[in-house]
Every structure is written in C-alpha cells, then in structure tokens.
Amino acid sequence: MLKQSFAQQHNMSKKYQAPDDVAVQQKLAQWQDLKFGLFMHWGTYSEWGVVESWSICPEDEGWTQRKGPYGATYEGYKKAYENLQTTFNPVKFDPDKWVKAAKYAGMKYMIFTTKHHDGFSMFDTKQTDYKITDAKTPFSKNPKANVTKEIFNSFRKENFMIGAYFSKPDWHSPEYWWPYFPPKDRNVNYDPAKYPEHWQKFKDFTYNQIQELMTGYGKVDILWLDGGWVRPKNTIDTTVDWQKGIKFNQDIDMPKIAAMGRKNQPGLIVVDRTVSGQYENYTTPEQEVPAAPLDHPWESCITMGNSWSYVPGDHYKSAHDIVQLLVKIVSRGGNLLMNIGPGPDGDFDPEAYNRLNAIGDWMKINGEGIYNSRAVAPYSSGNIYYTKNKDKNRIYAFVLADKESVSLPVTLNITLKDIKKVKNVSMLGSTQKLKWKTSADGIDLTIPASANNIGLKQAACFTIDY
Structure with a gap:
C-alpha cells in the first residue's frame, strides 16, 4: 500500500450501491x-x-x-x-x-x-x-x-x-x-x-x-x-x-x-x-x-x-x-x-x-x-501482476522491474491455476518466439537473453492466449 505524508487523505466508503440509471x-x-x-x-x-x-x-x-x-x-x-x-x-x-x-x-x-x-x-x-x-x-x-x-x-x-x-x-x-x-x-x-x-x-x-x-x-x-x-x-x-x-x-x-x-x-x-x-x-x-x-x-x-x-x-x-x-x-x-x-x-x-x-x-x-482490462485471479504473485482482456481469452502478466530497466530471468513461472488450454505466449514489444510449457500451477517460460536487449523499462508484459 502506498502511503503519503504531505497530502490530505480521505477515507473510502465502506458500502457501495450501484446506480439505478x-x-x-x-x-x-x-x-x-x-x-x-x-x-x-x-x-x-x-x-x-x-x-x-x-x-x-x-x-x-x-x-x-x-x-x-x-x-x-x-x-x-x-x-x-x-x-x-x-x-x-x-x-x-x-x-x-x-x-x-x-x-x-x-x-x-x-x-x-x-x-x-x-x-x-x-x-x-x-x-x-x-x-x-x-x-x-x-x-x-x-x-x-x-x-x-x-x-x-x-x-x-x-x-x-x-x-x-x-x-x-x-x-x-x-x-x-x-x-x-x-x-x-x-x-x-x-x-x-x-x-x-x-x-x-x-x-x-x-x-x-x-x-x-x-x-x-x-x-x-x-x-x-x-x-x-x-x-x-x-x-x-x-x-x-x-x-x-x-x-x-x-x-x-x-x-x-x-x-x-x-x-x-x-x-x-x-x-x-x-x-x-x-x-x-x-x-x-x-x-x-x-x-x-x-x-x-x-x-x-x-x-x-x-x-x-x-x-x-x-x-x-x-x-x-x-x-x-x-x-x-x-x-x-x-x-x-x-x-x-x-x-x-x-x-x-x-x-x-x-x-x-x-x-x-x-x-x-x-x-x-491496461485498457479494457479486468482483474483476474491470482491478481499478483511476487513481482508479477495480472490483468485480463474483457473481450477475449487473453491474460496479461506484467513483470515489474526492480530498477528502471527490465532484466528478465532465463526462466519464469507465471502462476495461473485455473487456466485452460494455452494457445500462445508472447511478449509485448518483442517479435521473438518464446518457449513455454504448462505446469501444475501455470506456465513455465524460457526467455532468450536477447529479450533483454530491446530496451524495455519499468515492466515487461507477457500475453497468454487460451
């Protein structure tokens, strides 16, 4: 949770009532x-x-x-x-x-x-x-x-x-x-x-x-x-x-x-x-x-x-x-x-x-x-955060970088327990094909070293089509 000390804060309502209109x-x-x-x-x-x-x-x-x-x-x-x-x-x-x-x-x-x-x-x-x-x-x-x-x-x-x-x-x-x-x-x-x-x-x-x-x-x-x-x-x-x-x-x-x-x-x-x-x-x-x-x-x-x-x-x-x-x-x-x-x-x-x-x-x-997306379980695991396209069977896995530049590991586990048949995994901003296989708790990715050479900053995003 982000905390801020210089700006006045407002508490959030505890109940929500959907509009009738x-x-x-x-x-x-x-x-x-x-x-x-x-x-x-x-x-x-x-x-x-x-x-x-x-x-x-x-x-x-x-x-x-x-x-x-x-x-x-x-x-x-x-x-x-x-x-x-x-x-x-x-x-x-x-x-x-x-x-x-x-x-x-x-x-x-x-x-x-x-x-x-x-x-x-x-x-x-x-x-x-x-x-x-x-x-x-x-x-x-x-x-x-x-x-x-x-x-x-x-x-x-x-x-x-x-x-x-x-x-x-x-x-x-x-x-x-x-x-x-x-x-x-x-x-x-x-x-x-x-x-x-x-x-x-x-x-x-x-x-x-x-x-x-x-x-x-x-x-x-x-x-x-x-x-x-x-x-x-x-x-x-x-x-x-x-x-x-x-x-x-x-x-x-x-x-x-x-x-x-x-x-x-x-x-x-x-x-x-x-x-x-x-x-x-x-x-x-x-x-x-x-x-x-x-x-x-x-x-x-x-x-x-x-x-x-x-x-x-x-x-x-x-x-x-x-x-x-x-x-x-x-x-x-x-x-x-x-x-x-x-x-x-x-x-x-x-x-x-x-x-x-x-x-x-x-x-x-x-x-x-980011746009037209909805929350999808497990929402996050470690430094990986998930969203789902609201209109098609595509999940996005954002890998947050510790520093300004993204440095991806050789292997990466994307935790998605209930995902059905995976059709394709790719990375936004890259045309390289990724090696992947499904596992008991999601997807195991093998990432080529060259994926770190395309100048990605802040976070990398993987797409999972199923």
Missing part, C-alpha cells in the same frame, strides 16, 4: 475501460505554493498550517489569502499543451478543480465575484480567462472523458461560513436547523453553480464532488475521525442536484465522495492502492508529487514508480487518477512533462494490457 451504468462501464486519468488541482493558492485551501481552515492539522508573513493572525492570513485573487495571472496557460502531454502518456479522462474548498471559482460563475473572470483578477482580461471552459474544450477535442471537480463546502460563501460567527473548523459555522433560511441560500448557491457547469461547458461526463462533511447527518460514519467532527445536518439535496445534472448531461457519473448511496457511483481511495480487488467501480487518486497543489521544487515520483502504481491498481480492477498541480504561471513543472513522456513511451508498447 441505465445510462449511468453504461457510462461507468466505459469509464472503467479507460484506466488512466489526469487530475489537476489549480487555484490562487498556487501563487504561494501552499496546500490548496486548507491553510484558511481553523483546524490544527499538519496540512492546515499557515506560513509566511501573514500567518500571525487568522483574520490577517485569510484576508491576504483571498487577496491573491488580485495578483493571479497565469499567462503561460495553454491547455492544448497539457492535453498533448496527457494524451501521449496514455491518459483517457480528466478531472479539473472548478472550485476548491476556499470558494475561488475557476469558471465564469454568476453566483459570486470571487472568481478568475472577475475584473479584480488580472487574468480576467485574457481571452482564455474562463479556464474551466478552455480546459474542458481542449481535452474534449482529443476524446477525453470530462470531469468537473466541485467542492460542496465553500469557505468564502457567507451562507456557509456566516460572518456573524467565526469559523470553528471545516464545517458550516452555524446550525442549519436553527437558521434554515441561511442554509437554503447556500443550497441554492451550490445548485446554481453546479447547474452552470452542467449547462454552459459542453459535454461533461463526471461530477466529482469533494468535501464529504457536507452530507446528511444520517450518513455520518462515526468510526472515521474527520466525520466525528460533523455536528450538524449538512444536507444539500443531492437527489435534486443529480437529477438536474443528468437532465442536462444524460448518463452523468456522480461521485459524492465518501457518502454511500446512489450518488457515489464509484469510490475514490486516496493516496493508496487497495491490497485486494474491490467489488465495485473505483479509482485511486494519487499525486505525482508530494502535494495536490503546486509547490516549488516538489519531489515527483519517478516514471518507474508511476508505471508500477498503474499496473498494481489496474490488476485490482481500478483506475489511476494521477494529479499534477499547475503553477502560478499556468504551466506544469518540466519534471511533470518528463514523467508523462516516459509513461507514454511505456504505454505505447504495453497499453494493450
């Missing part, structure tokens, strides 16, 4: 075939290179620490943070460059942060002036100021599935953190049952913003909702630490939101993270790889660096580690949503492009065993 079921099946997606956390916080949103949350957690000259008082810090709107000017923003790199890497869908918990909208909402297209934001004068629309259009042109990340809590909204009371933690700072008119205004605000995204930004496939503390009180899981802190019923009427979303975007996948039921169409283990396959659609969201948002000099995972993460996740039947945080200038770190390019080099040879 047939169009959603079909879209989910398509999404499960894509396997590899791009996540992007981007906002004004990128200017300071601090964790996204959390530094304005009045909780004493590792990821909420205030840094820099404004951190002496909470109010002074929050004011300075919100004032970043007046200097945000990502003039190097070029979504076509991002999509080109993501497509080469073999990514097939994307999720973009249209609004994080701080409430700054990266789209041209009519509900607030705390947005990238407001006159106070220097970038508003740029023809590509409505960055969400530009990003969606660029990725859609290259046939990516389009996902809108949206934060249910909004720490800038006076109807969520009502200025009459100081904010106490991440939750709403008043009792919605005691002040229903305020809560109704917040529900309307949330509905209206999501409606804008569902009607003015072209075809959207996924509505990815974060901030799981905004939820009906009867869904709280008191065994989860952060859910213990939810004191109030924060029901924003997901049935109404989902119905509107699906009316405008038929088959819309809704991911109401950590809130089990009809509106969590797939689960999202964060910064981890489940040890065993899950019995429902799921996606591991994992940072390429240590942080979700841009941090100068962030340490990026190697292409070796990312490819092997992808193989491990897909062998368990999941998708990998890999996050890159664009910088304040509107571009990725050069290291991120380097990683995407190296991943693409590997995927060009081995992607066949």
Whole structure:
C-alpha cells in the first residue's frame, strides 16, 4: 500500500450501491475501460505554493498550517489569502499543451478543480465575484480567462472523458461560513436547523453553480464532488475521525442536484465522495492502492508529487514508480487518477512533462494490457501482476522491474491455476518466439537473453492466449 505524508487523505466508503440509471451504468462501464486519468488541482493558492485551501481552515492539522508573513493572525492570513485573487495571472496557460502531454502518456479522462474548498471559482460563475473572470483578477482580461471552459474544450477535442471537480463546502460563501460567527473548523459555522433560511441560500448557491457547469461547458461526463462533511447527518460514519467532527445536518439535496445534472448531461457519473448511496457511483481511495480487488467501480487518486497543489521544487515520483502504481491498481480492477498541480504561471513543472513522456513511451508498447482490462485471479504473485482482456481469452502478466530497466530471468513461472488450454505466449514489444510449457500451477517460460536487449523499462508484459 502506498502511503503519503504531505497530502490530505480521505477515507473510502465502506458500502457501495450501484446506480439505478441505465445510462449511468453504461457510462461507468466505459469509464472503467479507460484506466488512466489526469487530475489537476489549480487555484490562487498556487501563487504561494501552499496546500490548496486548507491553510484558511481553523483546524490544527499538519496540512492546515499557515506560513509566511501573514500567518500571525487568522483574520490577517485569510484576508491576504483571498487577496491573491488580485495578483493571479497565469499567462503561460495553454491547455492544448497539457492535453498533448496527457494524451501521449496514455491518459483517457480528466478531472479539473472548478472550485476548491476556499470558494475561488475557476469558471465564469454568476453566483459570486470571487472568481478568475472577475475584473479584480488580472487574468480576467485574457481571452482564455474562463479556464474551466478552455480546459474542458481542449481535452474534449482529443476524446477525453470530462470531469468537473466541485467542492460542496465553500469557505468564502457567507451562507456557509456566516460572518456573524467565526469559523470553528471545516464545517458550516452555524446550525442549519436553527437558521434554515441561511442554509437554503447556500443550497441554492451550490445548485446554481453546479447547474452552470452542467449547462454552459459542453459535454461533461463526471461530477466529482469533494468535501464529504457536507452530507446528511444520517450518513455520518462515526468510526472515521474527520466525520466525528460533523455536528450538524449538512444536507444539500443531492437527489435534486443529480437529477438536474443528468437532465442536462444524460448518463452523468456522480461521485459524492465518501457518502454511500446512489450518488457515489464509484469510490475514490486516496493516496493508496487497495491490497485486494474491490467489488465495485473505483479509482485511486494519487499525486505525482508530494502535494495536490503546486509547490516549488516538489519531489515527483519517478516514471518507474508511476508505471508500477498503474499496473498494481489496474490488476485490482481500478483506475489511476494521477494529479499534477499547475503553477502560478499556468504551466506544469518540466519534471511533470518528463514523467508523462516516459509513461507514454511505456504505454505505447504495453497499453494493450491496461485498457479494457479486468482483474483476474491470482491478481499478483511476487513481482508479477495480472490483468485480463474483457473481450477475449487473453491474460496479461506484467513483470515489474526492480530498477528502471527490465532484466528478465532465463526462466519464469507465471502462476495461473485455473487456466485452460494455452494457445500462445508472447511478449509485448518483442517479435521473438518464446518457449513455454504448462505446469501444475501455470506456465513455465524460457526467455532468450536477447529479450533483454530491446530496451524495455519499468515492466515487461507477457500475453497468454487460451
């Protein structure tokens, strides 16, 4: 299991309820075939290179620490943070460059942060002036100021599935953190049952913003909702630490939101993270790889660096580690949503492009065993991980390398106990014939020394037709 110490983690729901809507079921099946997606956390916080949103949350957690000259008082810090709107000017923003790199890497869908918990909208909402297209934001004068629309259009042109990340809590909204009371933690700072008119205004605000995204930004496939503390009180899981802190019923009427979303975007996948039921169409283990396959659609969201948002000099995972993460996740039947945080200038770190390019080099040879695949027992044995083509009798065995370059042994045992008559075994990227024979526990392969001379990196993939 991958562990991450720098980025905030979310627990995964323990129960899953399949959606009733047939169009959603079909879209989910398509999404499960894509396997590899791009996540992007981007906002004004990128200017300071601090964790996204959390530094304005009045909780004493590792990821909420205030840094820099404004951190002496909470109010002074929050004011300075919100004032970043007046200097945000990502003039190097070029979504076509991002999509080109993501497509080469073999990514097939994307999720973009249209609004994080701080409430700054990266789209041209009519509900607030705390947005990238407001006159106070220097970038508003740029023809590509409505960055969400530009990003969606660029990725859609290259046939990516389009996902809108949206934060249910909004720490800038006076109807969520009502200025009459100081904010106490991440939750709403008043009792919605005691002040229903305020809560109704917040529900309307949330509905209206999501409606804008569902009607003015072209075809959207996924509505990815974060901030799981905004939820009906009867869904709280008191065994989860952060859910213990939810004191109030924060029901924003997901049935109404989902119905509107699906009316405008038929088959819309809704991911109401950590809130089990009809509106969590797939689960999202964060910064981890489940040890065993899950019995429902799921996606591991994992940072390429240590942080979700841009941090100068962030340490990026190697292409070796990312490819092997992808193989491990897909062998368990999941998708990998890999996050890159664009910088304040509107571009990725050069290291991120380097990683995407190296991943693409590997995927060009081995992607066949990733896409359109399903988990197959024994899932893994030692450093060998398995997938199965969903449409034909072909199993893929990925042999993970210890180092960047693949060095295969002379003989290799592929453990597949229940496999029937084997017709052929070959290696992706190689035209050489392999010697093999079936054994009691699978297949014994004899690998010619020349197989190590074709420059394979990260992992080799064997195909077994039966």
